[in-house]
Amino acid sequence: MSNSAAPQGEVQLDLSDVDHRLGQLVGGGQLYDPCAPGDIRRWVMAMDYPNPIHWDEEFARKSKFGGIIAPQSIAVCLDFGHGAQPAVVGHIPGSHLIFGGEEWWFYGYRVRPGDKLFQERRFHDYKITDTKFAGPTMFSRGDTIHRNQHGTVVAKERSTGIRYLAAEADKRKMYEQKLPPKPKWTAEQIAEVDKVRHDWILSNRMGVSPIFGEVKVGDRLPRRVIGPHTIASFATEYRAFAFNMWGSYAWVAPEGVKDPWVNQDPGWVEGFGFDEEGAKIDPRKRDGLYLGPSRGHVDEEKAGEIGMARAYGYGATMGAWVTDYLAYWAGNDGFVRYVKSDFRGAAFEGDVTYFDAEVVETQAETAWGVPLVTVKVKLTNQDGAAVVVATGQVELPVG
Template sequence: MSESSETEQTPKLDLTDVDHRVGKPVGGGQLWEPCAPSDIRRWVMAMDYPNPIHWDEEFAKKSRFGGLVAPQSIAVGLDYGHGAAPACVGYIPGSHLIFGGEEWWFYGPRVRPGDKLYQKRRFHDYKVTDTKFAGPTMFSRGDTTHTNQVGDLVARERSTAIRYLASEAEKRGMYESQLGELKRWTQTELAEIEKLRHSWLLSNRAGVSPAFEEVKVGDVLPRRVIGPHSIASFTTEYRAFLFNIWGTFQWVAPPGIEDPWVNQDPGWVEGFGFDEEGARIDPRLRDGLYVGPSRGHIDADKASEVGMARAYGYGATMGAWCTDYLAYWAGHEGMVRHTRANFRGPAFEGDVTYFDAEVVDKQAESVWGVPVVQVRLRLTNQDGGLLVDCTAEVELPYASDREVTGD
């Protein structure tokens, strides 16, 4: 074969609609309504996060919060497109998207029932590299700023999207060759999983925050487990993101930006796109799960078409799991200030996800103006396969401050 023939057959990403958008604000969806108590309860139910301050009215009223408060992770649940919208900008024909990671900064205001979050979005940058999974692959980053109804800064997110040619990923079949048969759990194994899950639930149900002075480098956090993952659990997770409920959002655009990329087609392959016009009559045509890019998460055949082999979980969910896990350990007086999570592999149907974390540093004087501990968190499956590698800074109270509050 000639050199020119080889070049012609080498797959390439068409980035002609991407370059001119780098660094510019972009549009997206904005929820119509404020956060409701049931939105919070639905979210923690989907994240399998039974912290009682988020769902138990009587418990929450007796806490220092005086009522229900949302978990920090809900910011992505009150956003559009799983938070990845500003990282999926520009038309790339025949492409699909999976999540590559998230970085979050949390500034203090808690989300409570009645609050409404507003988002500003910006397409930050991208790079293209060659991967075993799909050949030429784009790693693109987008930023979202979340403020509440009075203008307080709640959180910032930098999302990393992995965009690739679906046909190339399907042809290479990396996961098809790596995955064995769907795991069938014995009753004994399921009992052990439930025992570990229950033990973690009891590890800090009262919400007592560890004192900064008492936490040591090398301390190990309680182990957590989620799963086995299933079509039911993936569907429950997806439906907790409010934007996919019929009629919950409007399209918005930043002022003064020509072609601000609000709801254009990013180049989904056939069977994964939305029908925006048809959805005016039948909203199911753009809800993302029945029709749209997320359908591969709950349909093994569709998953194979985009190189994922079988039903699989959501990157935004894994990011939320990290924040929830750390917040539970930090207690009512603590706060997750920053997380940087790199997604190394999906949570597949039939698998379970284990959480293991260790304190790796302490900073009495941090950039946040509060004492923080640095935690290294890893999420793995039952075979030890790495799903998420996360580093986080978590605010903890001093012992004297904790005693003053009486908590």
Template sequence: MTTDPSEPEITELDLSDVEHRVGKPVGGAQLWEPCSASDIRRWVMAMDYPNPLHWNEKFARESEFGGIVAPQSIAVGLDYGHGAQPACVGHIPGSHLIFGGEEWWFYGARVRPGDKLYQERRFHDYKVAETKFAGPTMFSRGDTTHTNQHGHLVAKERSTAIRYLSAEARKRGMYENRLGEIKRWTQAELDEVAKVRHDWILSNRAGVSPRFDEVEVGDRLPRRVIGPHSIATFTTEYRAFLFNIWGTFGWVAPEGVEDPWINQDPGWGADFAFDEEGAEIDPRKRDGLYVGPSRGHIDADRASEVGMARAYGYGATMGAWCTDYLAYWAGNDGMVRHSKADFRGPAFEGDATYFDAEVSGKERETAWGVPLVQVELRLTDQQGGVLVSCTAEIELPL
């Protein structure tokens, strides 16, 4: 670790630059280019989502869509800042950020190659609570609306960011004390993981949607597994978010807002800050993974600096995993209309993530104008520790 012991320790969250921003539109960035088929393929590869509709040209052309179509989860991949931009607003000295959850609403417009998404962002609210992980901790929420080049509403997201003092999390060492050695999987265990993964792929590769009247409360969805996670998989995930590629975006601000919080310093520690001026010559200096706030995801030493103990995955990725899993079950004639995922803990290096879900309710008449099935989904590690608790409403054909 490279923290400077001469710097005064910060023990309280300074929210003086946060309060006056509540409820206001905020800026961020916009991707220059439209979505391409290769962007879609890169995304599903990184999310380990082998639905052939999203990568296999021959299969997709023979489908009802007539060609490659993106998964619903790609909305966050075509955004800036992993979807957390409007929830990370205001300068908080000595702070770091992890993801706390996502809520999504999908309005029916599919994303195809050649489409371009545009975002409007707003800082919704925040609250402060004491946590075992880092003491005084801010839970802030921000809203993003995604529309396409035709002005059609694609999706809305409400993201939750957890902002905390790095030094306090480091001092408490919750994960340092809780985690043992990185798991080493036996060949028999890896074979079992591969079988669960393969069985899930085969469970609905053809994209057949279950009929609303055929689904019963208590029905269990096929089990899925992703992992074991590694620095290689975390890096692959990070690079699929297109804003992380050099030069892919430009800064944007809402009109008429005096202080739109576009590219200001959130207060990261020295080891996690961007070098904006240097990046004009060497783009790696604001790359995020090599230099910037995501360094801890692939570097155990950096992870320890912010209280995470070892390399770990991305909250936005876990949210995408949930959407993909539910959409795969819903099939080509179904759609995830609403989901709310609370992130309980990260996917750590060496662990695997299991998906288990059950139908919890049905409504034929809904505000969406379509029949909906409610599903409860949990993501757990190989020891049963809960990573994500998710509820969803899924449209199915009659």
């Protein structure tokens, strides 16, 4: 679906380079190296996901897996550009991007050290909506299929990118006007946050899976918390994505596609673009954090230029948080089959993010051929404002 007729007004998105790319396969970055144990450990550290089967070698060897395995959320870590590449297609002058949400389908394969993922990407569709944040705003969706080195389908992601005119968002300053001041946390409050975090870690550290027949509608999952978020934690998250290492990927294009979208400029505003030629000598010029579209995540001044008021976290990270949260509850014999996450707000610097979830349905027979438990998940900040609203379907053992 497309809707190239933007709402009437003085401000318009230039979609002249977008429409002819609808439904088309697109390119992007392909990692050179297979997944290493260090990649897994760095990823769960950045996601604050201390499940020992992903980082503790001795613990993992004694588990059913016989060694460290990757969390299901690793697929986005082993992709290029936070999985957003097929949702950011076409040059829109003066634009920027934030994430709007993700859907993930998982097909039963668990990534291990030595595996290498390959991506097939396609620009799915878009629509234009008038928003208080930035006026005419594009909600674009792109699909990525992840296969391993044997051709086995590991996962599919459908990402939603929110593309808007940075100058219009800066002019409206929605977050600057509505965002509360950066929280100041007392020692007692931090201790309370740490207790919730610690209790969640202990809630299923041994990986014991709930039995499908014993799970009931209305059951609540243990509460989780991450934060307070800081510039350091945002930088740690960004650096965990494998493509951010210098020289870690090559540009690839789909065969047989005329004018494929690979590494073209989406139209970033001044100060947020890359220096592709310069990066051949100095790789920091295509780093993304020091220079590039992710600068606003760790630089309050740059965040203000794109309408975000202060430093903030990553959409791909929030999606991974939800998958990890469900997987921890599911245990070693469970498996997350599907997650749909809608991003309702940002995890801003200074905030904490709470996770709460409830079982809303159980299905003994499903299209997956396995029993599934449907879980509603909500992530909120310390003021109760929604950050993510998600639905997950989790496979559990029958006994």
